[in-house]
Amino acid sequence: MSKRIDVGDLNxxxxxxxxxxxxxxxxxxxxxxxxxxxxxxGKSTFIRTLNRMHEVIPGARVQGKVLxxxxxxxxxxxxxxxxxxxxxxxxxxxxxFPTMSIRDNVLAGMKLNSNRMSKSAANExxxxxxxxxxxxxxxxDRLDKPGSGLSGGQQQRLCIARAIAVQPxxxxxxxxxxxxxxxxxxxxxxxxxxxxxxxxxxxVTHNMQQAARVSDRTAFFNIAGTGKPxxxxxxxxxxxxxxxxxxxxxxxxxxxRFG
Amino acid sequence: xxxxxxxxxxxxxxxxxxxRYTTQLVxxxxxxAGAGVxxxxxxxxxxxxxxxxxxxxxxVNTVLSAVVEGRRKAVDKLVTSLVYTAFGLALVPLIxxxxxxxxxxTARFSMDFLTTSMRNVTGLNDQEALEGAAPFIGGxxxxxxxxxxxxxxxxxxxxxxxxxxxxxxxEYGRGRLARSITFFVxxxxxxxxxxxxxxxxxxxxxxxxxxxxNGFAGAVALSVxxxxxxxxxxxxxxxxxxxxxxxxxxxxxxxxxxxxxxVVVPTAISGIASGVTLAIARVVGETAPLIVTAGFTSSINxxxxxxxxxxxxxxxxSQALRPxxxxxxxxxxxxxxAAALTLILIVMLLNLVARxxxxxxxxxxxx
Numbered sequence: 002m003s004k005r006i007d008v009g010d011l012n013x014x015x016x017x018x019x020x021x022x023x024x025x026x027x028x029x030x031x032x033x034x035x036x037x038x039x040x041x042x043g044k045s046t047f048i049r050t051l052n053r054m055h056e057v058i059p060g061a062r063v064q065g066k067v068l069x070x071x072x073x074x075x076x077x078x079x080x081x082x083x084x085x086x087x088x089x090x091x092x093x094x095x096x097x098f099p100t101m102s103i104r105d106n107v108l109a110g111m112k113l114n115s116n117r118m119s120k121s122a123a124n125e126x127x128x129x130x131x132x133x134x135x136x137x138x139x140x141x142d143r144l145d146k147p148g149s150g151l152s153g154g155q156q157q158r159l160c161i162a163r164a165i166a167v168q169p170x171x172x173x174x175x176x177x178x179x180x181x182x183x184x185x186x187x188x189x190x191x192x193x194x195x196x197x198x199x200x201x202x203x204x205v206t207h208n209m210q211q212a213a214r215v216s217d218r219t220a221f222f223n224i225a226g227t228g229k230p231x232x233x234x235x236x237x238x239x240x241x242x243x244x245x246x247x248x249x250x251x252x253x254x255x256x257x258r259f260g
Numbered sequence: 261x262x263x264x265x266x267x268x269x270x271x272x273x274x275x276x277x278x279x280r281y282t283t284q285l286v287x288x289x290x291x292x293a294g295a296g297v298x299x300x301x302x303x304x305x306x307x308x309x310x311x312x313x314x315x316x317x318x319x320v321n322t323v324l325s326a327v328v329e330g331r332r333k334a335v336d337k338l339v340t341s342l343v344y345t346a347f348g349l350a351l352v353p354l355i356x357x358x359x360x361x362x363x364x365x366t367a368r369f370s371m372d373f374l375t376t377s378m379r380n381v382t383g384l385n386d387q388e389a390l391e392g393a394a395p396f397i398g399g400x401x402x403x404x405x406x407x408x409x410x411x412x413x414x415x416x417x418x419x420x421x422x423x424x425x426x427x428x429x430x431e432y433g434r435g436r437l438a439r440s441i442t443f444f445v446x447x448x449x450x451x452x453x454x455x456x457x458x459x460x461x462x463x464x465x466x467x468x469x470x471x472x473x474n475g476f477a478g479a480v481a482l483s484v485x486x487x488x489x490x491x492x493x494x495x496x497x498x499x500x501x502x503x504x505x506x507x508x509x510x511x512x513x514x515x516x517x518x519x520x521x522x523v524v525v526p527t528a529i530s531g532i533a534s535g536v537t538l539a540i541a542r543v544v545g546e547t548a549p550l551i552v553t554a555g556f557t558s559s560i561n562x563x564x565x566x567x568x569x570x571x572x573x574x575x576x577x578s579q580a581l582r583p584x585x586x587x588x589x590x591x592x593x594x595x596x597x598a599a600a601l602t603l604i605l606i607v608m609l610l611n612l613v614a615r616x617x618x619x620x621x622x623x624x625x626x627x
């Protein structure tokens with residue numbers, strides 16, 4: 002169920018402003034791909050184009066191709082809603098639905114779409130997803146309590162459980178640990194390691210150690226200056242990126258010489 | 261390890277301070293002084309007593325503080341007393357209104373008043389009652405019923421329109437159309453209520469003939485007043501729903517309309533519901549638009565779509581301005597006050613309901 006993504010010469014615009022220019026890359030299935038780079042270089046903008054979430058912002062549009070197992074996400078009659086059912090996303094700040102219990106939060110993908118399912122099937126989804134997000138043991142006795150009563154790290158794992166409950170092909174994570182403490186971060190990183198058995202994972206991170214720890218391949222984005230578009234500088238295996246990158250800017254960034 | 265403190269006089273951080281109970285003492289003293297001066301100065305009266313005491317208190321308290329504690333503390337005390345005075349002044353009309361309504365309204369307020377109408381009650385009955393030959397009769401049941409029916413209909417009209425408008429403005433509206441809707445909603449907020457009434461009266465005159473008056477026309481007039489309030493309050497509530505929740509739903513492949521219906525509105529429902537209740541409380545006491553649309557009657561009318569219908573404000577108005585018996589108007593005045601008391605109780609009840617709703621629907625936190 003995990004799929005590969007091929008991006009061909011993608012430009013992202015906000016209105017007339019070119020935010021990201023000329024990105025081409027291949028994202029392998031059942032692997033973790035990390036995006037690193039300084040703030041404002043277009044990592045988040047780019048990752049949101051992979052499930053058409055950028056369209057939520059008025060005026061945002063793209064040129065180019067994004068292929069999910071060879072099918073164009075931006076084809077003429079493609080519904081962004083269908084795309085998002087296959088490409089799930091976890092956000093920077095944990096955002097469980099405050100009106101729902103933990104159980105309903107996990108089932109949100111089905112419940113909000115009014116998909117009927119039997120109680121036993123629902124229970125199974127809840128348990129499988131929460132197990133998958135390493136949260137089951139912590140919340141199994143209080144599934145009917147509100148999700149907003151959990152700690153930040155637990156909330157983020159709840160959001161991951163919610164995202165994998167609908168069984169997407171790809172899971173996008175936009176700085177999933179930036180609002181969390183080191184212990185919760187470790188829990189999420191372990192979880193990413195387990196999830197890549199089944200999912201294609203793309204993660205944006207500001208933490209280079211994290212990129213080195215969790216990812217198989219790393220992409221470095223950079224920006225020439227304010228008002229200039231962000232560009233993909235280099236993409237390679239993570240070990241190579243952090244030991245022997247082929248571009249000077251990458252080496253400067255990963256070694257902490259700038260940024 | 262012990263921490264040594266310098267004696268107070270040498271501590272550079274310390275200043276002279278008045279004892280804590282100084283303010284209370286000054287307050288009591290200036291109340292006494294105010295009473296004295298007021299009595300000496302042309303006879304004691306509540307108003308001169310209050311004004312003089314407050315004046316004496318503000319001056320003494322500030323000067324005392326300035327002399328002992330320094331300028332900053334003195335300014336602090338001056339402004340504090342001014343703020344309290346302003347608060348007290350704002351309370352005066354409120355308490356006075358509640359007091360006079362309670363004082364005058366309880367005379368005639370009873371179960372009998374709430375459950376009978378004015379049908380066949382004449383000035384003769386009032387005169388007999390005054391002479392002690394018969395009990396006081398005549399109540400406001402028909403007006404209470406009318407108020408409930410008209411307000412319920414107005415709510416039924418305004419809530420869907422208002423809520424959908426605010427959803428449009430927050431979730432879909434862009435550009436000129438949304439801006440002009442916002443502008444017209446603002447204009448509508450400022451419409452004088454009599455104009456709304458005349459609008460509804462004219463509309464029904466065109467549709468159903470001149471002189472058409474019924475409860476539904478009144479409901480239309482009230483909804484003209486209610487819609488902008490509902491739009492405004494729901495808009496505020498929908499805007500404070502965090503965008504992250506919408507994005508979370510979109511990222512799960514939920515279409516926009518389902519996101520709105522199942523995530524955005526439920527998250528904001530407590531605020532929307534209490535806003536609606538407050539809007540109801542706002543229009544339930546409207547008089548002018550109902551007089552020109554629903555008219556007056558002394559009998560019970562349960563059908564808002566035909567015939568004139570009484571409402572509580574119109575009842576107060578008619579009893580106060582057109583007593584049944586010209587020579588002995590007191591029973592009518594008593595009924596007017598009792599109806600006013602009923603109206604205030606209804607509005608108070610609605611406010612309580614609004615708070616209850618807000619608490620019931622609020623997103624739950626807890627572990």
